[in-house]
Amino acid sequence: MSKSRLHQLSELGQSVWIDYLSREMLQTGELERMMRDDAIVGITSNPTIFQKAISQGERYDEQIRACLGETDDPKEIFWRLAEKDVGDACDVLRPVRDAGQGRDGYVSIEVDPNLAGDTDGTIAEARRLHAEVDRPNLFVKIPATKAGLPAIEEMIASGKNINVTLIFSLERYAEVVEAYIRGVERLVESGGDPSQVASVASFFVSRVDTETDKRLDELGDHDELKGKLAIANAKLAYQRYKELFSGARWEPLAAKGATTQRCLWASTSTKNPAYRDVMYVEELIGPETVNTMPEETIRAFQDHGEIALTLERSVDEATRLFEQLEEAGIDYDDVVRVLEEEGVQKFADSFAELLDGIRAKRGELAAA
Helix, strand or coil: CCCCHHHHHHHCCEEEEECCCCHHHHHCCHHHHHHHHCCEEEECCCHHHHHHHHHCCCCCHHHHHHHHCCCCCHHHHHHHHHHHHHHHHHHHHHHHHHHCCCCCCEEEEECCHHHCCCHHHHHHHHHHHHHHHCCCCEEEEEECCCCHHHHHHHHHHCCCCEEEEEECCHHHHHHHHHHHHHHHHHHHHCCCCHHHCCEEEEEECHHHHHHHHHHHHHHCCCHHHCCCHHHHHHHHHHHHHHHHCCCCCHHHHHHCCCCCCEEEEECCCCCCCCCCCCHHHHCCCCCCEEEEECHHHHHHHHHHCCCCCCCCCCHHHHHHHHHHHHHHCCCHHHHHHHHHHHHHHHHHHHHHHHHHHHHHHHHHHHHC
């Protein structure tokens, strides 16, 4: 039997994660099937994903009813639902982590997005989530905001796995790596085992093109530059990754068992129907990376994805593209600033919508 396209992709050193989680996936065996057939070795979730899962069907009703005897706080109910799903998914994926020296087999849950500007609140919430779920293959997602950076360092220093999310800019990425390495250094200094802590740096890909293309349309007459910055941005980030995780500072940590903070390509579904539906997978294939995909992108890549090591192709062209965009009037720093602000707001809006949905469900079940 021939290997699937995603199995071939994983053989090139890129881990395939799914950007979705639901109780249905867990109860029907769909997750195990995707692990077998689609080479899935990790899961990411966010408020939008949970909002979609909880609003569909009745699989959460029994647990919500049980919660109503103890609390009517929709946020507390949500955390109980999410922690149950994430814990169960961690258990399914645990053998992947154990067999692979801790590189994959992780499930991500995000801190309350309303804490994006609150360092101490983020640290407290990340500690709580790690304590509540209590699985060695849990990733807590912390956004790469200015306030998030010290929280990332603190959690790594205390030996807790972190998925750094909402990264858009190369400058912020370097700050994320610095926070991770400082955290590992502190962990080692305190006598901790750096081989037991893992982290990924999640670059949001397609949104960069969405924002840049919109600005190019407003400027006019630059169609040749559209649909390119997102991939160029990720390619240059990978070059930065290779530089930062080598040399005199990193190598002593690696000798003690520390693992690199891999780049994770997120937001890899294609938002523009004029673009190839798997372009953000095909153009970013390389070793020591992760691509987390929604199910429709997984299906599309399995059907017609092309597999080749592309991540280090055309790096010089990627650098030139930044110059061309600047000449055309695109302010990269402003693009990534807007994307970070919008990203935080979108997750906060989804979280509010999620809590509204739980309130409505709570009312239905209480009246039944």
